[in-house]
Amino acid sequence: MNPEQPEEREPERSDERARERPAERSPERSEERTPKDRSPQRPEDRSPQRPEERGAPIGRRVLLGTLGLGALGVIAAPPLQRGLESFLAGASEKDPTGLTGLLPNGGGFRYYSVASSVPHKNETNYRLTIDGLVDHPRSYTLAELRALPQTRLVHDVQCVTGWRVPGTPFEGVRLSRLLDAAGVRSSAGAIRFTCFDGTYTESLTLRQARRADVLVALRMQDKPLGHNHGGPVRLYVAPMYFYKSAKWLSGITVTEDVRPGYWEDRGYDVDAWVGRSNGRDDAPTS
Numbered sequence: 001m002n003p004e005q006p007e008e009r010e011p012e013r014s015d016e017r018a019r020e021r022p023a024e025r026s027p028e029r030s031e032e033r034t035p036k037d038r039s040p041q042r043p044e045d046r047s048p049q050r051p052e053e054r055g056a057p058i059g060r061r062v063l064l065g066t067l068g069l070g071a072l073g074v075i076a077a078p079p080l081q082r083g084l085e086s087f088l089a090g091a092s093e094k095d096p097t098g099l100t101g102l103l104p105n106g107g108g109f110r111y112y113s114v115a116s117s118v119p120h121k122n123e124t125n126y127r128l129t130i131d132g133l134v135d136h137p138r139s140y141t142l143a144e145l146r147a148l149p150q151t152r153l154v155h156d157v158q159c160v161t162g163w164r165v166p167g168t169p170f171e172g173v174r175l176s177r178l179l180d181a182a183g184v185r186s187s188a189g190a191i192r193f194t195c196f197d198g199t200y201t202e203s204l205t206l207r208q209a210r211r212a213d214v215l216v217a218l219r220m221q222d223k224p225l226g227h228n229h230g231g232p233v234r235l236y237v238a239p240m241y242f243y244k245s246a247k248w249l250s251g252i253t254v255t256e257d258v259r260p261g262y263w264e265d266r267g268y269d270v271d272a273w274v275g276r277s278n279g280r281d282d283a284p285t286s
């Protein structure tokens with residue numbers, strides 16, 4: 001199969017369960033590089049969920065990360081689970097053995113949220129609204145999104161702060177399909193994404209949004225998208241830095257012009273192509 005041609009398939013039955021498999025771990029990756037055009041401390045690193053971790057001894061960095069998450073009550077999960085997940089998220093970054101990569105929720109990902117708490121949404125109360133410059137504004141339930149053809153893509157994930165997770169499957173509905181169904185008006189030029197955390201926003205040009213490797217993702221790593229990773233639905237923009245992949249997606253508004261998103265108002269590039277933006281030269285992801 002041509003890897004550039006993602007497979008599209010009919011939705012699976014709801015009683016089908018994905019097989020669990022070990023999460024992949026992050027490769028060694030320098031986080032020392034900084035964009036030429038920005039201050040050395042990225043705004044993302046100063047978020048409440050992301051205490052400055054560089055330079056501290058390993059044990060202390062992990063501990064700080066755990067305390068930071070727990071104390072702020074950032075992730076609305078049972079405290080024990082929250083502590084474990086943040087510990088694993090931190091530990092997997094500095095684990096030379098790679099063993100944490102075999103544990104659930106490690107996997108090299110860091111968990112980010114700019115909101116201090118995020119409600120949990122599920123099939124009963126989740127809605128995704130498409131509005132703005134469209135002929136048929138509407139909202140979708142989770143079941144309605146699952147009933148649409150699903151596309152599965154496997155690419156590396158690259159965060160602009162340096163961490164990269166190889167070969168991560170994402171699966172969901174192509175954004176282009178939802179846009180076509182909504183009937184985008186000729187005056188439209190961009191998309192604004194909003195999130196049910198009440199704070200985060202993102203943007204794409206209409207041309208970028210119509211790419212085949214941009215998904216409204218319902219699954220990640222062949223499992224339903226969990227709350228911490230932005231579930232039940234997040235945006236997935238394969239060729240761009242991971243900040244474009246808005247978690248807890250609740251709104252898709254078609255606009256005339258690009259309105260920069262949360263991090264873009266704070267210095268990140270609006271066109272966030274991996275390796276061709278933010279002063280970085282990472283290998284492309286898609």
Ligand SMILES: Nc1nc2c(c(=O)[nH]1)N[C@H]1C(S)=C(S)[C@@H](COP(=O)(O)O)O[C@H]1N2
Binds near residue numbers: 044109160228230245
């Ligand atoms: N709603 C929301 N989406 C978000 C963010 C966030 O803080 N809030 N952080 C972004 C950034 S900078 C990254 S690297 C990824 C992190 O995704 P993860 O928490 O699943 O690892 O989510 C992106 N999407």
Ligand SMILES: [Mo]
Binds near residue numbers: 243
């Ligand atoms: Mo990021």
